[in-house]
Structures are given as structure tokens and as C-alpha cells.
Amino acid sequence: MTRAYATAGYLLALTLLTTAAAAQTRPDFSGIWKPVEGPASTSSPLPPPKPGGPPPPPRTLSTTIAQSATELRVDRRVERDGGEAVITFIYKLDGTESLNQMGPIVFRTKAAWDGTALVLSSVISTDERTIGESRDIYRLENGELIVETTRQTPAGTSTSRDVNRKG
Amino acid sequence: MNVLLGASAIALVLLSADTAEREGGRARAAAPLDAITTILDAFLTHPVVGLDEVHADEASHAFRLSLIRDPRFPILVNDILVEFGNSRYQDLLDRFIRGEPVADEDLKKVWQNTTQAHTIWDRPIYEDFYRAVRAINANLPPERRLRVLLGDPPFDWDAVRTPDDLRNRSFSRSKHPADIVVREVIAKQRRALVIYGALHLWKQSLQGPNLIEHVEKDGGIKAFVVLTHPHASLGVLHTSPESWPVPSIALTRGSTLENQVDAILYLGPVSGKRESHLSAALCSDAAYREMRTRRMALAGNPRAGEQLTNECAAVR
Numbered sequence: 001m002t003r004a005y006a007t008a009g010y011l012l013a014l015t016l017l018t019t020a021a022a023a024q025t026r027p028d029f030s031g032i033w034k035p036v037e038g039p040a041s042t043s044s045p046l047p048p049p050k051p052g053g054p055p056p057p058p059r060t061l062s063t064t065i066a067q068s069a070t071e072l073r074v075d076r077r078v079e080r081d082g083g084e085a086v087i088t089f090i091y092k093l094d095g096t097e098s099l100n101q102m103g104p105i106v107f108r109t110k111a112a113w114d115g116t117a118l119v120l121s122s123v124i125s126t127d128e129r130t131i132g133e134s135r136d137i138y139r140l141e142n143g144e145l146i147v148e149t150t151r152q153t154p155a156g157t158s159t160s161r162d163v164n165r166k167g
Numbered sequence: 168m169n170v171l172l173g174a175s176a177i178a179l180v181l182l183s184a185d186t187a188e189r190e191g192g193r194a195r196a197a198a199p200l201d202a203i204t205t206i207l208d209a210f211l212t213h214p215v216v217g218l219d220e221v222h223a224d225e226a227s228h229a230f231r232l233s234l235i236r237d238p239r240f241p242i243l244v245n246d247i248l249v250e251f252g253n254s255r256y257q258d259l260l261d262r263f264i265r266g267e268p269v270a271d272e273d274l275k276k277v278w279q280n281t282t283q284a285h286t287i288w289d290r291p292i293y294e295d296f297y298r299a300v301r302a303i304n305a306n307l308p309p310e311r312r313l314r315v316l317l318g319d320p321p322f323d324w325d326a327v328r329t330p331d332d333l334r335n336r337s338f339s340r341s342k343h344p345a346d347i348v349v350r351e352v353i354a355k356q357r358r359a360l361v362i363y364g365a366l367h368l369w370k371q372s373l374q375g376p377n378l379i380e381h382v383e384k385d386g387g388i389k390a391f392v393v394l395t396h397p398h399a400s401l402g403v404l405h406t407s408p409e410s411w412p413v414p415s416i417a418l419t420r421g422s423t424l425e426n427q428v429d430a431i432l433y434l435g436p437v438s439g440k441r442e443s444h445l446s447a448a449l450c451s452d453a454a455y456r457e458m459r460t461r462r463m464a465l466a467g468n469p470r471a472g473e474q475l476t477n478e479c480a481a482v483r
Contacts (some may be wrong), residue, residue: 058373081375088423099402100423103369106400128397128437 020160027116027140029072033063033164036144058085063145070094072111072118091120107134116140124153190431197404197422199415200229202432203237206393206416209429210243210358213391215348217361217368217379219432220250221395225441226434228292230414231362232299241311245357247300248348250364251288252277252317261463262314264301279458281319282338284466286478287461290443316351318344318363318378333465345381353383361390365398370427393430401431408433450479 009135058078066073077084089100091111098109109122117139124132132153139146145164150157209216218234222225234240235247252260256277263269267361277297279289297315304312327333344363352359361368367378371393379390393416401408404422408415415433419425449455456475463471 047274054399078373080371080373083376085371085373086426087371088426090423099400101400101403101427103373104365104398106397106403 025116026113026118028067029065029118029138029140029145030067031065031145031166033065033145034167035060035062036163036165058164062167065145081111093118172342179193188404195421196406197401197417197419197431198406199408199411199417199433202414202416203234205244205418205430206234207239209391209393214353214356214358214388215331215379215382215386215390216359217363217390217392219365219368219394219398219452220362221398221434222287222364223292223443224434225292225443226439227388227395228296228443230432230434231296233302233414234360235303235313241303241307243358244313244360246314246316246352246359248316248344248352248359248361248363250318250344250367251281251293251295251296252315253281253319254317254343254347255280255321257317257469260297260315260317261262263297264304265312266301266305277317279455280322280324282322282340284459284462285317285447286463286475289445289449289455289459291446292443303310314351316344316347318347318360318361327462327465330465330467341376341378342381345378345385348382349386353382353388365394368392368394391429393432394428395432395434397437399424399428399431401433404431409436444482447482448455450482464472 019035034074058080061077061079061084063077070093072093074089074091076087076089078087087102089098089102089107089109091098091100091109093111095110095112098111100107100109104126106125106128107122108125109120112119112121114137117137120134120138121134122134122136123130123135132151134149134151137146137148143166145166147162147164149162151159206216206218216230219227253276259269259273260277263274274295274297278293281288291349300313300315307313318340320340320343322336324340344361344367348359348361348447351357361379361382363378366372366374369377370380370383372380376384381393382388383390396408399419401417403424404417404419406417408417411433413433413435417431417433419428419430423432456479460471460475463474468474
């Protein structure tokens with residue numbers, strides 16, 4: 001019995017230490033990021049909006065990210081008709097679902113690490129009716145924040161790759 | 168044994184730190200508050216409160232009636248701006264709400280002749296609302312009587328003969344009602360409940376300034392906005408309301424929604440939603456059906472007649 005406890009304790013400690021070590025290698029996306037215009041950032045032509053589908057994402061002016069061990073807070077300053085808006089999304093990093101909302105559009109998101117990339121997989125709905133899915137992959141490359149987005153809606157699939165620099 | 172103690176100690180320390188961090192970082196779940204008191208309290212600090220009108224929804228209507236029938240309401244509020252009325256008929260409605268005689272044939276023009284071709288405002292809950300305000304006023308002293316302001320832009324369907332006539336008519340369903348609030352409410356230092364669909368009330372609307380944003384900008388005030396779950400999701404407030412009393416309300420302060428809406432109203436599960444249907448009398452009124460079918464067709468609905476037939480088939 002004592003040996004069983006010892007083994008269990010050892011495995012638990014090993015698991016936690018391994019997890020802690022892996023967490024240390026994960027990137028920290030915290031900072032204020034501004035999009036890099038030009039060829040570094042690309043996007044496929046967005047399909048024309050269809051009734052019932054989510055609207056295209058607004059143009060981002062800057063993104064402020066605060067990352068802790070448990071969550072990622074993303075404040076996006078976006079352009080909109082007649083001014084700007086700040087949209088705040090908080091993602092839990094423990095694998096459980098996070099709910100965020102932008103106007104009538106609700107995002108149910110699960111976050112998972114793929115090596116040093118953070119993958120945010122979302123189901124998009126309005127009034128509890130699913131209208132699309134999106135997948136955002138965050139990674140750091142040479143000090144730049146790369147966000148690759150794939151959105152699937154009834155209107156089709158769109159992809160984009162946005163490069164951001166600290167500023 | 169030393170290995171066991173050492174490993175357990177490390178595990179315990181790591182677990183404790185992890186638990187404390189998660190509890191410290193976890194957003195607090197929203198608590199249910201009394202819906203009517205919370206909305207009335209909002210008028211103490213906000214001259215304009217926006218209340219989501221869930222179109223054709225019986226529970227939404229019942230809640231509105233409870234709110235305006237609360238004895239505190241006419242003490243705190245002067246005006247009610249509604250989406251479901253053509254402002255061309257403001258004088259007529261003022262007479263009706265004051266308790267003067269108005270023929271039913273004239274009164275129905277208020278909600279039947281809006282810019283919207285659809286049947287939503289023809290559901291009996293909307294006429295019922297006007298009659299409820301009139302009944303409340305009958306028991307109030309003149310200085311406390313409520314006024315209902317019609318928010319839909321003035322519109323004359325008799326001037327619309329073709330789809331192009333409709334397309335070429337320019338009206339703003341955001342700026343027009345906002346101008347009414349600025350002129351009739353804010354400039355006169357009155358207070359108003361604004362009953363409009365959620366898309367007119369979300370702050371930071373990505374489609375451009377909506378009604379409530381025009382009111383805030385042009386009127387120089389901060390409005391308090393209440394949307395209904397799930398238009399605004401209580402899940403974002405880390406709560407699931409199944410066990411909450413109906414109605415209840417939760418404040419969004421401190422959540423990611425606080426820049427977009429101030430409170431979320433819970434009127435029961437979506438599965439229990441009941442829709443107000445056209446009345447049997449209206450469905451058997453040939454002149455009404457011809458008028459509504461023609462307008463929906465002018466607005467580009469090629470299956471207008473079939474749609475109206477289906478709606479009337481749902482009438483018990």
C-alpha cells in the first residue's frame with residue numbers, strides 16, 4: 001500500500017512538474033500589438049455576406065493582450081462606421097469553454113496549445129442558433145504576433161494571416 | 168519514504184498555488200437581481216433606459232406590463248418610446264393615451280402603418296400595450312401621466328405603388344427615434360423608457376451608430392441598456408440561469424459585455440418561449456389580408472400571401 005502511494009505521488013509530481021516545464025516554454029502573447037499592413041498580412045477574398053451568416057470581422061486597429069497562466073484577455077480596438085469600438089474577449093486556457101459576445105454574435109471557444117501555438121476553436125451563434133465556426137492560431141515568430149484565422153460560414157470559407165508588431 | 172514525502176510536498180504546493188490562482192482569476196458568476204427594481208433604480212442615474220423588445224414574444228410583453236404597472240414607474244418615468252408605432256400618428260396617440268375617445272379604425276393605423284411591411288406589430292400584444300398605458304393614466308394625476316412616443320419614421324403607404332417607390336423613400340429608423348428622445352425627453356429634462364429591438368440598443372454596434380448610440384452622442388447622456396437572454400448571453404457572465412426566479416436581471420459590470428450592455432434580463436428558458444399570433448378577427452378580415460400581402464410583396468417578399476396564410480393557420 002505504501003509503495004502504491006509512493007508511486008502515485010511520484011507520478012503526480014512528475015506530471016505536474018512536466019506540465020510546469022511545458023508551460024514555461026509556452027510563449028507569452030502579452031503586449032500591445034499593431035497590425036502590419038502590406039504583403040506580410042494576407043487574406044482570401046471574403047465571400048459576400050449572406051442573410052443568416054455572421055458579418056465579416058471588423059478591421060483591427062490594435063490588439064492588447066494580457067496573458068496569465070489561466071487566461072488570455074484580448075482587447076481589440078476595431079474600426080467601425082462612425083468611429084471605433086473596443087471588443088474584449090477572455091479565453092480560458094484550461095481547455096474548458098469560454099463564452100464571449102460581440103453584439104448579437106456569441107463565440108463559444110476552446111483553447112488548446114499545439115506546441116508553441118495557441119489554437120482557439122470557436123462555434124459562432126446568434127440567439128443560440130449556430131451560424132459558423134472559426135479557428136484562430138496565435139504564434140510568435142521573430143518577435144511578431146502571427147494570427148491565422150479560418151472562418152467557415154454558410155457563405156463559404158475565408159482565411160487570413162495577420163502579422164502584428166509591438167508598438 | 169522521504170521520496171514520497173518530498174513528492175507529495177511538491178505536488179501539494181503546486182496544487183495549492185494552482186487552485187489559488189484559478190480561484191483568484193476566475194470571474195465571479197453574476198447573481199440574479201429583482202428585474203423591475205433594478206430597471207427602476209437605473210432611472211435614478213440615467214434619463215434613458217433601453218429595454219429590449221423581443222418581437223412578438225408574450226413573456227417580453229408580460230414583463231413590460233409588469234414594469235409600467237409598478238406604482239413606482241410613473242414617479243420615475245415620463246415617456247415611453249416604442250418601435251411599434253408610426254410617428255405620423257403622434258397627435259392621435261397622444262389623444263388616446265390621455266383618455267380621449269379615438270375610433271379603433273383610426274387607432275390601428277398607429278401600428279399597422281409603420282415602415283415595416285411585416286405582420287409583427289399586428290400581433291395583439293402591441294395594441295394591448297397602448298391600451299395598458301391608457302388604463303394606467305386613467306388613475307394618475309395629470310402631472311404624472313405617461314406619454315408614449317412613436318419612434319418609427321413618419322410614413323405614408325398610400326404613396327407607395329411599386330417596389331421602387333419603397334426603395335426610393337429615405338428614412339432612418341435609428342436617427343429619427345433618437346432625435347425624438349433628444350427633443351422630447353432630454354431637452355425637457357424628462358426620463359424615458361425606450362422599448363426597441365436589441366439591434367437598436369447594443370452599444371458599440373459594428374454596423375454603425377444605432378438608436379441608443381445616437382441618443383448618447385446627440386443627447387450628451389449615458390443610457391442604461393437592458394437586453395434579454397439569449398440576445399445577450401448570461402453565459403458570458405459565467406452563469407446559467409435555469410434555477411433563477413423569472414423574471415430576474417443581472418448586471419454586466421466587470422464582465423466583457425459591460426461596454427455593450429448594462430444588464431441582461433432573464434424571462435425564462437428559450438424552450439418555453441410563447442409567440443403572440445395574429446388574432447382570428449384579423450385573419451378573417453379580407454381587407455387587412457389584402458393590405459398586408461400587398462405591402463410585403465412591395466417590400467420584396469414573393470411569397471407574402473403564402474406566408475400570411477401560414478401565420479393565420481397558426482391562429483387557434
